[in-house]
Amino acid sequence: MTTTPSATTTLPAQTSGTAPQDASTPIPLRWIGPLRISGNAAEGETHVPLATYESPLWPSVSRGARISREVDTGITATLVDERMTRSVLVEARDAQGAHAAAQAIDDRFEELRAVTGKTSRFAELLAVRHEIVGPLLYLRLEFATGDASGHNMATLAADALLTHVLTHIPGVTYGSISANYCTDKKATAVNGILGRGRNVTADILVPHAVVQQRLHTTAARIARLNTTKNLIGTMLAGGIRSANAHYANMLLAFYLATGQDAANIVEGSQGITYAEDRDGDLYFSCTLPNLIVGTVGNGKQLPCVEDALTRLGCRQDRPTGANARRLAALAAATVLCGELSLLAAQTNPGELMAAHTRLERSTGADDEQ
The missing domain is CATH 3.30.70.420 (Hydroxymethylglutaryl-CoA reductase, class I/II, NAD/NADP-binding domain)
Structure with missing residues (x-):
């Protein structure tokens, strides 16, 4: 599969064994970015692939990626454990x-x-x-x-x-042989506490002018919404070790595009968003303790996946584990881009629905919100 960064392609449905492939159920895929990343697992700028039917996700993540390029260090992704x-x-x-x-x-x-x-x-x-x-x-x-x-x-x-x-x-x-204390593909306290997969925190400090110009809001409004929506709202709902707006959206799109087991977004979408007003600048972080990703193994030999992992720089000759760590860091940075963009939109009455209506009724899904 070849594509320009802004082009829409389709991720073909894959089947096992000798059964014929059903090409009637493609998943639209776009490369978004580039996003700028630094940290202990990945450095530089790269486009990221997102396979999704929810077309507004592409421009939303794209807006976050653009903001990362306006900060010297971009998004810093810190791999804590694996x-x-x-x-x-x-x-x-x-x-x-x-x-x-x-x-x-x-x-x-x-x-x-x-x-x-x-x-x-x-x-x-x-x-x-x-x-x-x-x-x-x-x-x-x-x-x-x-x-x-x-x-x-x-x-x-x-x-x-x-x-x-x-x-x-x-x-x-x-x-x-399987006793549910792992815990595999279930949202649990034990995974949130001990971690399963790669544990990564992605954070960024966005200058006041960028918050105002690109996100059309303020650091104070985003920080307050994060408290009232993500923290208190999730507590009222009985969330398990989780306080975020929509990690699952970005993770599923990223997982499908890079050949991951999509069911792992169940525990993967557990995580906590933190936002702080620092004298008008916005400190924003996403902590994901259960990023279950790999660059080798089942499904990774498919041509579309091989292409995606190569373009992401996750097929290089590195010490064992380094390619998977890079992939986890990019996944966390992608989540931050989408989370930041959505929370900013939700600080402004009517913006979220207006963006969905405009983007889903047009072909201009590359436009940033």
Whole structure:
């Protein structure tokens, strides 16, 4: 797939096996930007691909990207942590037996690391966390997985570790290879606290003049709306470790364009937006603790995905894991662009709906809001 940065193309529907491809369900895709990024995982300017049916998303993210280019350092993306998890369940006769098994597993951590290393040259056991419910022992296994998002790698390692535990730890029996304490594709407190995937915070300091000229608002109004809408509104709704306007919109579009497992936007869209008025300048950040992305693995060999990852600079000869970290940083920066643009629009009565009406009834979806 080749495209100019502003052109609309389609991401073809993909099928597995020998079934014919259904070309009647394309997903429109545009390259937006460039956005300017800095930090410990990515530097420079790059366009980003977004595959979506919601056409107003393109100009909204484009507005955020334009603002990033008007700040010297652009958006700073800080990768805080990375780990993929899989939980398993073993059962004892009672809680005392489950506790004794947990202690024995902790004592054998280096042994378990060696078992993990035999399942993949990229898998590394980072930690084992446990919870006990009566006779049930839930083990949350945390792995480094290189440039892969790591679902299958973690499950393969978990299967080997579970076999090892059942063989060498007395008093426990098999419960399940997947015990929902991971937690995979579900919004949970444990993922928000401990993280699953790449944990990235993207932030930017937007000068007063840029806020006024490009966003048509003020830092004070955005900061107040973030408190009343994202924080208090989400609390009233019972949100789980999350306070943002629409992370899922940008993540789904980015995930589809770069060959990610789209269902991971469930936990991926957990995150917290922070906004602060600094003497008229706007400090704005998006923290995403569950960015599950990879640059190798299932689906990444498709031509359209290969092209996207290459253009994003995520196919270069770097140390293991660096391409996936870059991709996670770009995902977080893209989320910030869309989040900032939407919150700014919502500080002005009528702007959001007027923009949707204008853009969805015209062909000018490249226009910035």
